[in-house]
Amino acid sequence: MTFRLSLAALALGTVAMPALADEINIYSHRQPELIQPIIDAFTAETGITVNIAFVDKGMSERLVAEGDRSPADLVLTVDIARLTQVVDAGVTQPVESEVLAANIPAELRDEANHWFGVTTRARIVYASKDRVAEGEVTTYEDLADPKWKDRICIRSGTNDYNVALTAAVIAHHGEEAAKTWLEGVKANLARKPDGGDRDQVKAIAAGECDIAVGNTYYIGQMMADPEQRPAAEAVNIVFPTFTDAGTHVNVSGVALTKAAPNKDNAIKFMEWLTGDAAQKIYAETNYEFPVKAGVEKSELVASWGEFTADTKPLTEVAKLRPAALKLIEEVNFDG
Template structure:
């Protein structure tokens, strides 16, 4: 059976996935072209067809609206907050699988087996090759030091990537210390947060700041874009660590089975396939990320960005601080108070 791709322009579109025997229906936050190589490999190995709906907004709301009639078996999404949101909303189900438990480290999967990490991305610092010395970037905590005043760019404090890092700072250092850190980071901003991670690197290239916070995979995205290669070549990737354990914050892309999955057996086969060495190699290389399976091959280009030790604090523990992190961002006026102490 042919693989069919259903692109949805917006969440809540009326297009439905047809249901057939021996297939898996997938709601994906990631663009179809990024997961197509995985789908092709899965169908080639198992004979099970796949149907994909691209749902970049309102995925949880769509599943809630569809309820038990939803055709979706699987959700593929990014960031721990989106995975925990789906679990908390009751639109996923626990999956018992010795294969998944063996292949994915405990810190990168749900304690109740509702979701499993497939790839990781490190939250790193992009540093100007010309204006920041090798070894000058040390810890996340050091980014609040006044020596960086007017030198840092970052995206909005309310974005899930920023909230993820702040939640990790809360987990490692406590709420009071985290708020002091966030205030110091705000005071060091060269301008109010705006744009995505690539926009921050462009600002470094343009001389507006010297360092920025970003995810590792954006380096690959910029190198693949002729208009952005110059930005990428103006910076290097440095891996900050937490002061208490010397490890770097990571987030994930992940998979979960829906609560209504009509093709449960096929869906489980798909989830287990995604943790195989070959699938991990394919997926992580396509998206410029790191495989979650410890023995899977890391793409050579991704590996060239440098070695680091990933923080093994359970992501469920980090995600538990998200609500407080959002309140903290609003309290310190992170998005509107660049370079101020008020």
């Protein structure tokens, strides 16, 4: 069975695929090209073929509908909210692995071993090098300060990354304070929320706003693109913190499906993702932070400086996602 045929069968989702000795099937929230270097290295080392189907929306619903017939062995997701959604849907199974336990800090994996973080990323501030002084913004709470009126750009408030950040605000300050914070940030926007994180960097470079909220790794991706590099070079990366706490981080993660027709190989891949080779590839090609201690950041990521991650458990933050989304809609953040 070729890669193309396997991927087509996964995308159609209409037939159950047989379990093959040297194959793994993955449903991914991440675009396949973002993790292709990791997949290529794993296949080269093990001989196991990895087939990926990009599933942007409705992954949990799809897995529930497929049930035991699902061809998917693993799900790869881009944040804690989507990880917990899949687990809460009852379509995953726990993995008892000494390798995973040794490689991944306890706060970055599920207590019941249903999900495991494989990288982290910080939700930070992009700041104009020309118009924002060092130390002018230091906390997430600062973003609601009227001094930033007409100076902030951000993508949709209902985007998963911003919902997670709002949930973290609730975790630290409660719903009432989080609503006030959202109203303050909205009042400071230079334009209606629009585009992705890279678009916010471009808006700063174009003079449309002075600061923006985004994930760290987008700057790395822009620096690697000759057309986008000038915009990326126009901003500094600032690691804001919550008052008396740390910088908000999220994870990309993996979970083993309940159906998993290639379970043993799938677990091999999970363990390999957290090993030195894969963690270094993640760091060098995706500009993310390794979860395994001792693996160096990429030179570019290291140049951004050190920060202290918020210690609020991600599972606690994820549980507050519905409340965060409700508040975002109540203040009509995108309106």
